Structure formats: C-alpha cells, structure tokens
Amino acid sequence: MNSALDLVVVVWLGFCSVVVLGRPHHSGSDLGSRFVSENMEKDIKALEDPLKLLDTKLVGEPVFRHLMGKLDVKFEKHEQWLLLNATLDVYLNIFSNMLKENHPEKVKQGLSRLRGKVEDLKRSYYQDRLKMKIQDLADIKTNDAVVQRKAVNEFKEVYQRASQLGTILHQRDKKVTQS
16 A cells, blocks of 8 residues: 555444455545544454454345445435434444443443444434434324414425425436336
8 A cells, every 4th residue: 555545444344344455435425534533443453352353254244334335326415314323323222232241341341432432423413303303293283273274284385395305216216226
C-alpha cells in the first residue's frame, strides 16, 4: 500500500471481523472521513482470540454485509437511514446479549465500549425521530369528534401524498427487480 489513499478497514459483522485492504470506496455515501477510531479497532482486535472471530465457520453467510453492499445502489438516503437505524438496533441487541454471557472481564469491557459507540452514534445521528413521529400519530385522539372532522378535512391531501409515494416506490422497486 503506497498511496495515502490506501487504508485498512475492519468491518464488524456480528461475530466476525473481516479485514479489507485497499483504497477507500468513493460513492454517494463516502464522506471522505474515517469514523472507526483506533481505539475501536483495538477493541475489535482484542476480541478476535477470545471470541474466535477469525474462525473459518464464521466467514460463510454474512449477517449484514449483503445489506451494506446494496445500500447506495438500491436505497434512497431516507431508506438507508431507516435500515442503518434498524441495523444499529440489532447491534445493540447483539452486544447486550453477548454481555449477559459468561465472558472474561476484558471481553465484556470491549463489548461494552462497542455498545457505547453504537449508543453514541444513535444519539448523535439516529435519534428515533421517525419513532417519535409515529408515537405522535398513535397519540392522536381518534375518538374525539373535533379530531375526526379535522382528519376528514385533511384526508384528500394525505391520501394523495400516500398514493404518490407508494406509486413511486413501487415503480422503483419494480425497476430494481427487473434489472
């Protein structure tokens, strides 16, 4: 690796880390910055032996890699955000479950730091704005007569918008499956 653009990336895939050597991938999602800190890389590296992350049985069917490869190609930014938010939730569950297991303290500390990084990332960029909006919708008093009449007044606009978006997404999905 001669160029300043060459790098080593450690990808954490559930219970498997994969080292990728090469140049940074320049795509719509590439922000030109490295977000995996040296400390995070050290934590992952320290987990390799005790968790047997390099075991050949773990490199078969990926957990998340198939989705990550399709994000830029098949999904728009808002869909990517939703999928990555859900993926981070899965990682929180994975790390939480692993922390409940009988691992040495060093392993638990590393897993806990990785879990903390996911929590920080979610807090910074993936706060569940969508979930909050959905909760706001769930809190609407659907048995209130005034709310009901207001909703009927707004129905055409909402129906039109939902139909437009549904048509656009259906056509896009249809094109993707045909190609």
